[in-house]
Amino acid sequence: MKSEKHILVIFGASGDLAWRKLVPALFDLYVQKLLPAQFAVLGVGRSALSNDEFRQKMAIGVEQFASFKHKPRETVDEFVKYLNYYAFDTMNGAEYAGFKQAITLLDAQVGTGGNYIYYLATPPSMYSIIPKFLNEQGLHDETHGFKRLIVEKPFGYDLATAKKLNAALLGQFEEEQIYRIDHYLGKETVQNLLVTRFSNTIFEPLWNRNYIHHVEITSSEDIGVGNRGGYYDGSGALRDMVQNHLLLLVGLVGMEPPAVMGSTSLRNEIVKVFQSFRPIRQEEVEKYVIRGQYTPSVIRGKQQKGYRQENGVASESRTETYVAMKFFIDNWRWAGVPFYIRTGKMLPTRVTEIVIHFKPTPHHLFAGNATVAGSHNKLVIRIQPDEGLLFKFGMKEPGGGFKVQEVNMNFHYTELRDTYLPSAYERLLLDCMLGDSTLYHRGDAVEAAWAFVDPILKAWKENPEIPVHGYPAGTWGPDVADNLFDEPGFSWRYPCRNLVDDGNYCEL
CATH class of the missing domain: 3.40.50.720 (NAD(P)-binding Rossmann-like Domain)
Structure with missing residues (x-):
């Protein structure tokens, strides 16, 4: 069009x-x-x-x-x-x-x-x-x-500056004229999340607290701050990635079906999710949020600098290059379901994915099988790279008995022949030209996201006792991030560059 x-x-x-x-x-x-x-x-x-x-x-x-x-x-x-x-x-x-x-x-x-x-x-x-x-x-x-x-982006530096920026913009232009761009929303796989949820009866009835055990979102980078050290040291991972990109993905996972697929309806539902976040009080931050900073290491035989050795970074910087967080959405659909999100620089590979962990079956007929104990169905929505969907479920191995093997059912966008995947900016520019703001942020959503992360930023600023955990560059972040999972048998998924590989030797 x-x-x-x-x-x-x-x-x-x-x-x-x-x-x-x-x-x-x-x-x-x-x-x-x-x-x-x-x-x-x-x-x-x-x-x-x-x-x-x-x-x-x-x-x-x-x-x-x-x-x-x-x-x-x-x-x-x-x-x-x-x-x-x-x-x-x-x-x-x-x-x-x-x-x-x-x-x-x-x-x-x-x-x-x-x-x-x-x-x-x-x-x-x-x-x-x-x-x-x-x-x-x-x-x-x-x-x-x-x-x-x-x-x-960035749409402000904290809640106060976000409100000030919104007020300044709205003093010159109307909200309907303002398009706050986030290139994550332009990605085909992000948009496909809505189709996966709302057009498939094998998922839509299960997308709630009755069947989902927890939700996990990872956005990792395998590079450091490079020549952005001066900027990044005043920002950090919470501002740079969590407040906008990751919370946006949470909004899409958690939202109710909009009345119509239009700008106002869809963005209304995302705002409702943000407004339902259970606040993390300043005194609770250390319990629910882990921050880290990469330290020097050797990766594939090559010495890698730590964050504090990067150009433009203060020698005693406490800026986080890694954040892992556990929180809840207090509404009817998600009551009691924990959401785990993490992001970081200098991790083993570049991956952004959403993992829906379904509850284990109520009766463990095959509990004696070591390969099945603690296992459960997972739906992996890969945003980048190797874009696609992966569904993990149990199947019986051939032969006697009931030995169960976890198997994969997967779809890759590259399998669609003669299909062109537009870049995020290409899609979003065209939408603005068409006057369609569906995939753009609205001012109230920006402020609601900042309201959620603001107590965390204040706690880090005012309480120097909250640690910044070091992690060697090229690893999956501080090991204390595993402590966010307080139930045996559950932990982070460690993805590979290839969608279907995890837990084994794989290409990073």
Whole structure:
């Protein structure tokens, strides 16, 4: 489906996000003929670039990062003609009058009818500044054409700053104009979670406290902070991953079926889940939340630095690179069901997955079988890599007796022939062009997520006695994270790069 004619303005267009993600995603939409004929990109930045220089730079990004492997030079050359550039100081309100003239002129040339999308690919400090100056120039007004604002994460640093940012944005644009982007929601497997839940009668009746023992969500990275040490040391894993990505996945797992598959209904249900989180009081943080930090080690014969040796990181930093947490959703569906989430850097492999652990059968007919004792059905929803679904259940081994073996039933997205999986930014950009905010965050959801993690952040800040556990780089984090499971026979699943491998030797 093609969107209406419009201009996409990218603030911070000379930066890495535009080069690696946004413009390559636009090229993929162009190849699929999903961009309108009357369309233009206006890149904005402080760097003094001509249109040709900007196009040449973006062409290199398209060739390196666009999803479509076949990129004829003539197709790239045709696409970059849509790209334009305007340099000015976005912190100086007086210069926005010149920007308004530039976009008005481009609008007249292309015939986009005053339809503008503003993408803030800038540092978070600009999130409240740019909308304010756009408003002052009347560039938020939808009297003639739509005006939409895409804001990248992080949406605040804590609850107070998130509320302040939301208030600043809502002072310049309406909530319906604001699109808070989280690329996790653009992933095909994340969206498929809703289909798996609500379109299959083998799962939908079981998706509650009566049949599910616990839910486990892992998002691991096998790299360190790299050149982001200065930024990361002021952020940490709880802010960087838990508050947004992981809690969003919890919301999708835990939500009630929406009345319709529309933006308002779906996002209402996610907010209800966030509002049902049982608060973790500051004095309980050490019991329910484990934080860790990777230390030096040798991985595959190569010395790996610890977090405190990374560039830009304080030598005595207590910033967490690993978080594991246990919590509950206090509503009718999930009462008493623990949710376990963990994320970390410098873990053995890069994996994001959701594991639904079903309750063991009530009568253990085969309890004497060592391979079955403590086992239970599991549904693994793999977000990345090797995207797909894995279902684990017991089957009888051939031969005498009733020896039971755990077996796998799996589906991989790569098995779908002639099917193109769009990148997350490709899907989300197109949705915004279509005016569909279903896969974007709403302000109240952002604040509800911050309200849940805020006591944890305050406890870490105010109580230096809460430990930061070291874990050697390349391992699965602090071993004390296993203590979050207070029932014998249950622990974390240790996944591999390949979906169907776990618990054995596998490719990491």
